[in-house]
Amino acid sequence: MPFEFRPLEIPGLILVIPQVFGDERGFFKELFKESEFARGRIKERFVQDNLSFSQKGVLRGLHYQKEPKAQGKLVTCLRGEIFDVAVDIRRGSPTYGRWVGINLSAQNHYLFYIPPGFAHGFQVISEEALVLYKCTAEYAPEVEAGIIWNDPDLSIDWPIKNPLLSPKDQKWPRLRGVS
Numbered sequence: 001m002p003f004e005f006r007p008l009e010i011p012g013l014i015l016v017i018p019q020v021f022g023d024e025r026g027f028f029k030e031l032f033k034e035s036e037f038a039r040g041r042i043k044e045r046f047v048q049d050n051l052s053f054s055q056k057g058v059l060r061g062l063h064y065q066k067e068p069k070a071q072g073k074l075v076t077c078l079r080g081e082i083f084d085v086a087v088d089i090r091r092g093s094p095t096y097g098r099w100v101g102i103n104l105s106a107q108n109h110y111l112f113y114i115p116p117g118f119a120h121g122f123q124v125i126s127e128e129a130l131v132l133y134k135c136t137a138e139y140a141p142e143v144e145a146g147i148i149w150n151d152p153d154l155s156i157d158w159p160i161k162n163p164l165l166s167p168k169d170q171k172w173p174r175l176r177g178v179s
Contacts, residue, residue: 061121
């Protein structure tokens with residue numbers, strides 16, 4: 001089996017651990033294989049890949065898209081290390097407003113599956129990071145939304161307390177202000 005799928009404490013969130021074949025030349029791993037992901041209960045169709053390069057302290061998020069174009073994401077860090085966060089924003093969910101954070105790095109090779117219905121963000125904790133994520137819906141600016149990164153109701157324990165933010169990420173509302 002090229003992947004191990006570990007369900008996390010919030011239903012729907014899955015840590016994916018690929019099998020890595022390494023030797024003195026480097027390594028090889030599969031990042032995605034439809035049949036294996038279906039076996040691991042990830043059956044969404046991915047339609048867009050995004051690549052993000054950022055320096056230490058950059059925080060991107062917390063982002064999501066509203067229905068009918070809500071996005072699921074499969075996130076991995078190709079260079080460096082990030083603290084990756086998913087926040088449950090599914091109304092009526094018993095875990096609404098709870099979050100999970102995972103360190104993703106080039107060294108641990110982890111992938112983090114985040115289904116639709118979650119806000120997503122990450123903070124770079126190495127000198128720089130290269131992040132790849134697959135999405136289940138194309139980017140649609142008309143349904144783009146977000147939650148402020150330091151919402152006191154969420155109390156996310158970000159590793160770097162004074163992050164570098166885009167102007168847009170500085171202005172998102174709190175979760176309680178999201179419709």
